[in-house]
Amino acid sequence: MNQFQSVPPTTRFLDPVALTRIASLELIARTVVEGFISGLHRSPHLGFSVNFAEYNPYRPGDDIRRIDWKVYARTDRFFIKEYEGETNTSIHLILDCSRSMFYGAHGITKLEYGQFLAASLGYFAFKQRDAVGFISYDEDVVQYVPARGSVGHLNTVLHAIEETHPGEKTDFVKSLVRVSERLRRRGLVVVISDLYDEPLNVMNGLRHLAFRGNDVIVFQILDPVELRFDFRDAAQFVDMETRTEMHVIPDFIRQEYRRVLQNQISEYEKECRKDRMDFCLIDTSQPLDRALFSYLVRREQLY
Amino acid sequence: MSFVNPWFLIGALAAGIPILLHLIKRAHARRIEFPTLAFLRRISKKTIRYQKLRHLLLLLLRVLAFLLIVFAFMRPYREKAAPVAAVGKLTTAHIIVLDNSLSMGYQDRWARAKKAATDIIGRSSPDDKVAVLQFSDRTVASTQLTNDFSDALDRIESMELSDRSTRYGQALRAAEKVALDAGTGKRIIHLISDFQKNGWMAEDRDFRLSAGIELQHVDVGSDDFSNLTIRDVHVSESDQSADNEIRIKASVANFGNIDRKNIQVALLVDGRSVAEKRVDVAGGGSQGIEFQLPGLISGTHPVILEVDDPYLTRDNKFYMAIEARGKTPVLVVESNDAGGPRSSGFFLLKALNVDALSPYKLTEASPQSLTVSGRLIIWNDVPGGTAAMQKKLQDFVKGGGGLAVVLGGAAQSADFNRSFGSWLPVRIDGSGAPESLSKGRSFDSYVLMTDIRTDHPIFQPFSRPHSGSFSSARFFRHARISVGAGAEVPARFDNGDPALVAIHVDKGRVLVFASSADDSSNDLPLKAVYAPFWQQVLRYLENFQERRHWLDVGETMAPKKLLLGAALRQAKGSLDADESVVVLDPQKQRISIAPGSDDVAVDKTGFYEIRSMSVNSFVAVNAAARESDLTHGNAEEMTAGWMSSESSVFPQNEHPTAEEQDHRQRLWALLLIAAALFLISELALSNHGLRSRKEA
Numbered sequence: 001m002n003q004f005q006s007v008p009p010t011t012r013f014l015d016p017v018a019l020t021r022i023a024s025l026e027l028i029a030r031t032v033v034e035g036f037i038s039g040l041h042r043s044p045h046l047g048f049s050v051n052f053a054e055y056n057p058y059r060p061g062d063d064i065r066r067i068d069w070k071v072y073a074r075t076d077r078f079f080i081k082e083y084e085g086e087t088n089t090s091i092h093l094i095l096d097c098s099r100s101m102f103y104g105a106h107g108i109t110k111l112e113y114g115q116f117l118a119a120s121l122g123y124f125a126f127k128q129r130d131a132v133g134f135i136s137y138d139e140d141v142v143q144y145v146p147a148r149g150s151v152g153h154l155n156t157v158l159h160a161i162e163e164t165h166p167g168e169k170t171d172f173v174k175s176l177v178r179v180s181e182r183l184r185r186r187g188l189v190v191v192i193s194d195l196y197d198e199p200l201n202v203m204n205g206l207r208h209l210a211f212r213g214n215d216v217i218v219f220q221i222l223d224p225v226e227l228r229f230d231f232r233d234a235a236q237f238v239d240m241e242t243r244t245e246m247h248v249i250p251d252f253i254r255q256e257y258r259r260v261l262q263n264q265i266s267e268y269e270k271e272c273r274k275d276r277m278d279f280c281l282i283d284t285s286q287p288l289d290r291a292l293f294s295y296l297v298r299r300e301q302l303y
Numbered sequence: 304m305s306f307v308n309p310w311f312l313i314g315a316l317a318a319g320i321p322i323l324l325h326l327i328k329r330a331h332a333r334r335i336e337f338p339t340l341a342f343l344r345r346i347s348k349k350t351i352r353y354q355k356l357r358h359l360l361l362l363l364l365r366v367l368a369f370l371l372i373v374f375a376f377m378r379p380y381r382e383k384a385a386p387v388a389a390v391g392k393l394t395t396a397h398i399i400v401l402d403n404s405l406s407m408g409y410q411d412r413w414a415r416a417k418k419a420a421t422d423i424i425g426r427s428s429p430d431d432k433v434a435v436l437q438f439s440d441r442t443v444a445s446t447q448l449t450n451d452f453s454d455a456l457d458r459i460e461s462m463e464l465s466d467r468s469t470r471y472g473q474a475l476r477a478a479e480k481v482a483l484d485a486g487t488g489k490r491i492i493h494l495i496s497d498f499q500k501n502g503w504m505a506e507d508r509d510f511r512l513s514a515g516i517e518l519q520h521v522d523v524g525s526d527d528f529s530n531l532t533i534r535d536v537h538v539s540e541s542d543q544s545a546d547n548e549i550r551i552k553a554s555v556a557n558f559g560n561i562d563r564k565n566i567q568v569a570l571l572v573d574g575r576s577v578a579e580k581r582v583d584v585a586g587g588g589s590q591g592i593e594f595q596l597p598g599l600i601s602g603t604h605p606v607i608l609e610v611d612d613p614y615l616t617r618d619n620k621f622y623m624a625i626e627a628r629g630k631t632p633v634l635v636v637e638s639n640d641a642g643g644p645r646s647s648g649f650f651l652l653k654a655l656n657v658d659a660l661s662p663y664k665l666t667e668a669s670p671q672s673l674t675v676s677g678r679l680i681i682w683n684d685v686p687g688g689t690a691a692m693q694k695k696l697q698d699f700v701k702g703g704g705g706l707a708v709v710l711g712g713a714a715q716s717a718d719f720n721r722s723f724g725s726w727l728p729v730r731i732d733g734s735g736a737p738e739s740l741s742k743g744r745s746f747d748s749y750v751l752m753t754d755i756r757t758d759h760p761i762f763q764p765f766s767r768p769h770s771g772s773f774s775s776a777r778f779f780r781h782a783r784i785s786v787g788a789g790a791e792v793p794a795r796f797d798n799g800d801p802a803l804v805a806i807h808v809d810k811g812r813v814l815v816f817a818s819s820a821d822d823s824s825n826d827l828p829l830k831a832v833y834a835p836f837w838q839q840v841l842r843y844l845e846n847f848q849e850r851r852h853w854l855d856v857g858e859t860m861a862p863k864k865l866l867l868g869a870a871l872r873q874a875k876g877s878l879d880a881d882e883s884v885v886v887l888d889p890q891k892q893r894i895s896i897a898p899g900s901d902d903v904a905v906d907k908t909g910f911y912e913i914r915s916m917s918v919n920s921f922v923a924v925n926a927a928a929r930e931s932d933l934t935h936g937n938a939e940e941m942t943a944g945w946m947s948s949e950s951s952v953f954p955q956n957e958h959p960t961a962e963e964q965d966h967r968q969r970l971w972a973l974l975l976i977a978a979a980l981f982l983i984s985e986l987a988l989s990n991h992g993l994r995s996r997k998e999a
Contacts (some may be wrong), residue, residue: 100338110338155919196339226338235333239340246340247332252354256346 008264024124044123089145090131092214093118094176095164096193098138099241102166105225106285111166113284114164114192114221117291118161121190124292131187134160137175138167144182169241172197176205188215194270195220196241203271210237216277219266219291229257307378314373318366318391333759357988360394364627364985369850371978375971396448399455400478402496403462404469405856406441409497409530409615412523413464416495419521420459423493424452434481439467440472440857440927441906448485466617466856466908468930469499472507475518475945482516497524497679500805500936501929510945522938524732529559531566531584531612532931533621535883549625555610557584558932561613570594571607572625601629603850603869605910605921622909624925630664633841637683638713645713646822647684650828654837661684663841678704678845683820684711687722697726700811703842703870710782711819719782727805728787729815737832749777752802754795761793761803761839778802780824781817785969805843812844832894853923859902860922862886862913869920887912889924 058067058078071079095118101111122132126149133147134157145160150248174196185188189209195202195218210216231250238245265281272279280294306312399420407413424433433455435445439522445458475492482490492512496502498520512518536553551570557563563584570578573874576598582590596606633655635648648667655661662895663679670688681701687693700706708723715733724730752773756767765771778796794803798818804815818824820837829831850868854860862884886894889909896903905911905924913920 103336103338194338196341223338231335233332235335235341237335237337237340240336240338242340244340245334246343249344249354252358253343253346257342259343260342 005278020040054058055081071301080172089128090133090149090187091121091125092133092147092179092183092187092189092261093122093159094159094179094191094193095134095136096138096170096191096195097136098141098170098194098196099166099168100194100196103223103226103240104284105223107269108284110221110223110284111164111192113282113288114219115164115289117192117219117221117282119158119279120288120292122154122161124296132157135179135182136160136164137168139171140175141178141182144179146182147185147187160182168200170197170253171204172201173208177208180208180212180214183209183214187215188217188229189214190219192218192219192221194222199267199271202268203275206272206277207275210275210277214274216272217294218268218272218277218279219294220265220279220281222281222283224285227258227261227283229254229261243297307380309377311373311377314376315370318369318373322362322366333356346405361985361988364977364981364988368978368981371649371974371981375974375978376562377971381973392570395426395489395491396482397423397431397433398448398478398481398485398490398492399433399435399459400442400474400492400494401435401437401459401462402469402474402494402502403437403465404441404502405464405466405500405617405926406469406497406499406933407523408464408616408617409528409933412497416497416521417459417462419495419523421456424455424459427452432485432920436474436478436481437462438477439465441467441472442474442477444477444481448481462505464617465906466926467534467906468856468927469496469502470504470507471496471502471509471941471945472664472865475510475512478510478932479516483513489517490515491519493519493521493603494717494942495521496938497933498936498938498941499523499524499930499932500736500934501932503936503941509755512946518942520938521944524933524935524938526935527560528614528871528935529557529561529563529586530615530618530931530933531563531610532556532558532615532618533568533608533610534589534928534931536608536621536623536853537829538623538625548598549627551596551606551608551623551625552591553593553608553621554586554589554591555582555587555718556931558934560586562586567611568592569609569611570596570851571609572596572599573604580730582772599625599627603920605923609958612795613992615931615933616909618926620908621853622925624850624921624923625852626850628662631662631679631841631845632677633663633665633679633681634677635665635681635683636669636670636672636685637667638669638685645821646710647713647819647823648681650821650833651681651683654828654834655841657834660836663838680704680706680840681820682706682708684709684713686713686715686718690722690725693725695724697808700813701809703810703846705812705814705841705846707814707816707840707844709747709816709820710784712780712823713784716782723815726808727806727813727815728790729806730785730787732783732785749779750781750796750800752776752778752794752797753797754799754802756793759791759793759805761805763838764835771835773827773830773832773836776825776827776830777831778818778825778827780819784815784817812846816840816841816846853925854905856906856908856924856926858910858924859904859906860903862896862903863901865920866913866918867923870918882915882917887914 025037055071056079062080065241066080067078068081071077095111095114097111097114101114102109104110104112118134122134126133129149130153131147131149134143134145135141136143143160143164145157172193176191191206191209206216206218229250231254231267232249234247234249236245237248269279269281278294280291282291306712401416401420403413407416420435425934427433429450432448432450433446433452433454434448435458437443437445446455449455471494475494478492478494482492487916532555533553534556536551539550539552555566555568563586566584568580568675569576578594580592580594584590594608594776603624603626606623606625608623610619612619635651635961637646637648646667648665649859652665655665665681668693670685673692680696682696696706698901710719710731714731716733719731755762755765755773757763765773773794781800781802783800784804786801790804790806792801792804794801796802800817802817804817806813806815818822818827820828822828827836846868866884884896886903886909888894888898888905889907891912894903894911904913905922908924908926911922913922
């Protein structure tokens with residue numbers, strides 16, 4: 001987690017609430033990703049592409065293995081080969097669009113945040129020449145866009161993300177089993193959800209994805225109010241998915257609520273680690289680049 | 304168990320406010336859509352129960368602490384059981400305090416007040432005692448505590464309104480004294496009044512009745528009223544007109560909220576209406592009005608300003624005693640053969656015979672043709688004359704006349720010492736006429752009149768800065784005089800010689816001026832202070848005193864002194880010490896003057912007559928202006944302020960000492976301690992909860 005604390009100052013342009021004012025999802029994705037990349041100008045993570053792009057003069061400090069000796073033979077000067085990235089990795093973005101994701105207490109809902117995150121990851125992956133696919137689900141799979149690496153496919157993915165609307169209840173197992181059945185190629189699977197289901201169901205669903213050889217990154221998206229539960233007055237709380245009601249005096253249960261929620265999150269972290277899945281808790285007030293970092297780290301581990 | 308302040312129990316209702324707020328908020332709890340209630344359901348019931356219990360405990364502690372504080376403020380006390388034998392003998396002392404001030408004359412207030420007093424007696428049981436006090440700014444006990452109800456009723460029936468103003472403090476003090484003298488039993492002061500706001504004086508604000516005395520009130524006043532009266536009266540003699548015209552300025556004040564239009568104001572002089580005016584006066588405002596009195600003959604005249612107001616008629620008239628002085632005759636005795644271009648009295652006549660400005664009329668006479676008469680004589684630089692003449696002058700002064708002896712250049716020491724020196728303690732030193740200090744007025748040898756006693760009546764007007772200076776006048780010649788016992792020297796020259804000597808001779812006064820009244824021996828006539836100085840001399844000689852045009856009800860007057868002044872003014876000589884004086888009030892009732900006293904209190908509006916065998920006078924008396932303002936106070940608040948917090952506590956058969964009372968009420972301190980403990984516990988519990996929340 002410490003690596004995220006060194007996020008460069010450009011992250012202020014990635015404020016989620018500010019992004020809600022941008023109408024085009026592609027523009028949002030580009031804003032996020034370009035801003036993110038501009039903060040990585042000295043990043044060691046670039047350069048894993050294989051297609052030749054151009055020659056650059058050798059400068060002290062460059063890896064001498066990258067010197068093109070044939071050019072040296074012809075010109076008697078050192079040139080470094082530069083490549084463009086191109087991989088065979090496919091990225092599947094799985095977005096939970098159940099009713100509970102429609103909650104947002106400070107200007108952005110969890111679903112919107114998930115959409116921005118999915119779009120940004122998709123755009124970022126596309127820049128890496130990865131094949132990108134998109135799946136949304138609630139009780140079942142709602143949308144499915146298979147992963148492709150063609151230039152026009154990005155628009156399809158972004159359009160599908162944009163067209164995601166809040167659905168009904170969540171059925172994690174059923175939905176992710178369906179998803180895993182459709183993923184014919186191994187790749188990177190990014191699950192974006194609030195993980196509001198029975199913990200056992202959630203983990204079973206995720207394991208289905210992981211057992212089929214996919215690398216799984218789980219982003220649990222929660223609203224800051226959900227985490228803090230800082231309501232003041234007593235109120236009638238209504239479950240957004242089941243519509244059941246409960247009279248709650250926040251002062252009475254705040255402390256206990258936080259404890260239960262924290263236990264749940266810790267449990268997810270522990271289980272995911274056990275199954276070699278990445279788990280990342282994000283609240284919707286945090287900039288998107290934190291999720292991008294998480295993705296990048298995982299992506300780097302793969303190659 | 305009883306309570307000192309049982310009405311504090313109302314405060315306990317406030318303890319229900321937190322609970323009520325809680326219920327209201329619960330009923331109007333807002334709905335909040337939340338992603339999932341799964342975590343809330345997983346929270347253990349035990350935790351919720353604990354939290355609820357904790358909050359209930361907090362609420363309980365707060366409510367209990369609050370109730371204990373309320374309970375403590377109710378001041379509970381243990382009642383001492385009354386001795387059974389004494390119960391049957393208990394009586395109630397009713398002290399009826401009836402307001403008979405001028406404002407009670409408004410409409411039917413007085414009749415209602417008397418009926419209320421009668422009713423109180425009617426309700427009393429035969430064992431009770433009754434005392435009746437009437438009050439205004441003076442309290443009079445009509446009856447002491449008595450069982451004789453019929454006598455008390457007769458006294459009430461015969462009570463009359465006064466013209467005095469209201470003052471509650473002293474009335475309640477007097478009633479409290481009667482109540483305390485009543486001994487054991489219940490004591491009730493019944494205050495019957497119109498509760499005029501002006502009646503509560505600032506100095507009485509801290510007054511509280513003693514414990515155990517109950518105060519009940521009957522309010523016959525009302526917030527709606529209208530009353531017109533004359534106030535801010537100012538009488539001035541016009542300086543500009545030759546006929547001594549007198550102006551009376553006043554304002555018609557309208558107390559109350561109703562505008563009054565076309566109100567008639569009449570001026571009555573000597574009982575006859577001489578002028579009328581009509582004014583409009585807005586509610587709560589006043590309207591100025593001015594009358595000019597026609598030329599009055601010399602003497603004092605009764606003058607009344609009367610406003611036509613049917614509501615409270617007792618303050619409609621404003622009484623004044625206006626004096627038209629006329630000119631006081633002054634005889635200037637001087638030699639016919641002065642020899643100079645002008646007589647020695649030339650400057651005096653010019654300075655004092657100014658028609659509009661001077662109240663004196665000077666006429667010249669020679670010693671040979673002198674007939675001693677009038678009130679004032681100026682013996683202007685002429686020889687003392689014969690012994691017979693001196694005898695006449697002496698008698699004139701003894702009878703109250705005023706004599707000024709001017710020692711100019713013609714004054715001879717031998718002559719003066721022989722004539723005036725025979726009956727005045729003044730002598731001229733040396734021989735012959737006064738010597739001139741400077742030959743031919745070289746202006747280098749003279750004396751100044753610098754040592755002046757400004758506390759003396761003659762020089763008082765010159766005491767303030769820039770009010771006239773004598774030091775600029777140079778005296779080239781003056782008589783060196785020495786004074787004996789019985790003479791005072793209001794002014795001296797700078798060489799120490801007396802310049803002016805004042806002597807009281809029996810009822811009259813003599814002044815000796817050591818230089819001339821013209822410019823032959825000094826240049827005083829050329830100075831600005833000359834005329835005012837001689838006018839002051841004459842005022843002193845005639846013992847002139849400004850007379851007040853009216854007195855207020857409650858003030859005192861000195862009839863003999865007033866008659867003496869009148870006799871002097873009327874040139875009727877003086878009043879004999881043993882001459883009997885009769886004072887009649889405005890209703891022509893004779894007022895007895897206490898032996899050995901010359902003071903009579905005036906307590907009725909109108910004209911008081913003062914009569915003696917030789918001279919009569921009268922005095923105008925008006926009600927205090929503040930009494931006409933009928934603004935109604937809040938009777939409940941006023942009586943609550945006067946009652947002791949323990950006044951109604953021990954109503955029955957006991958009047959415990961302060962120590963006993965304190966002992967019996969000690970419970971309140973314990974209650975407060977308990978409340979404090981509850982509050983400390985509540986604080987600790989809520990702080991614990993707050994800390995937990997902060998940590999969370």
